[in-house]
Amino acid sequence: MEIQLSAVGKRYGLAWIFRHLDFEFSIGNSYALTGHNGSGKSTLLKIISGGLSPSEGRVVFKDTHREYSQIEVAQHLSYAAPYISLIDEFTLREMLDFHFSFKKMRVPKEDFLEILGLKAHINKPISNFSSGMMQRLKLCLAILSQTQILLLDEPTSYLDENAIKWYKQLLAENIENRLVILGSNQQQEYTFVTGGILHLPDFKYERKLPYGTEL
Numbered sequence: 001m002e003i004q005l006s007a008v009g010k011r012y013g014l015a016w017i018f019r020h021l022d023f024e025f026s027i028g029n030s031y032a033l034t035g036h037n038g039s040g041k042s043t044l045l046k047i048i049s050g051g052l053s054p055s056e057g058r059v060v061f062k063d064t065h066r067e068y069s070q071i072e073v074a075q076h077l078s079y080a081a082p083y084i085s086l087i088d089e090f091t092l093r094e095m096l097d098f099h100f101s102f103k104k105m106r107v108p109k110e111d112f113l114e115i116l117g118l119k120a121h122i123n124k125p126i127s128n129f130s131s132g133m134m135q136r137l138k139l140c141l142a143i144l145s146q147t148q149i150l151l152l153d154e155p156t157s158y159l160d161e162n163a164i165k166w167y168k169q170l171l172a173e174n175i176e177n178r179l180v181i182l183g184s185n186q187q188q189e190y191t192f193v194t195g196g197i198l199h200l201p202d203f204k205y206e207r208k209l210p211y212g213t214e215l
Helices: 041-049 070-074 092-102 109-116 131-143 161-173
Strands: 002-012 015-026 030-034 056-062 077-080 149-153 179-183 196-199
Touching: 002 041, 015 041, 015 056, 015 179, 030 041, 041 077, 041 149, 041 179, 056 070, 077 131, 092 109, 092 131, 109 131, 131 149, 131 161
Parallel strands: 030 179, 030 196, 077 149, 149 179
Antiparallel strands: 002 015, 002 056
16 A cells, blocks of 8 residues: 655644645555654644544555545554553553454454563553553554554653663564554654655744635
């Protein structure tokens, strides 16, 4: 599967976050989105995931046979980011039962628990997890989902040194034949990329419209 950005732009009110983005992401390669805080890395990942709509342009998902709708793509995409919420009321066991019920996984549930390294907390509510434990769980759920497209935003947030090593090994073992897009302004997080880097420049543009003009 390929993802094509065609003149993609996003604005909030009259302030443009970015405009005129043209880029192509292809399966089997990994990419980084870079740029200063506020340049739109997270916004672009949300647009690719279907969580936001672009203000202009198109995001096209296709292979050699046809284009795919955003609904079709959802089953082939997984996403981890610090701002994505887990279901706090669930215990870890309930969270895994729920996730495994709608997402095909790369490993059985027992193997998942071993890889996650939080088996001792299986009956603990997610609300009682530390930020590092939550981030570890989010990464594991996304990386070990059987998906072609993997989106990661600031993946080492809240992780200590040992957890960062764990994450890098987990990703390295599960990256083959996938399309990985990682948003980060930390070079150590995207040294593995093979497909290229899309740098988002600072771009704030405001246009005053005549009174009564439709946006």
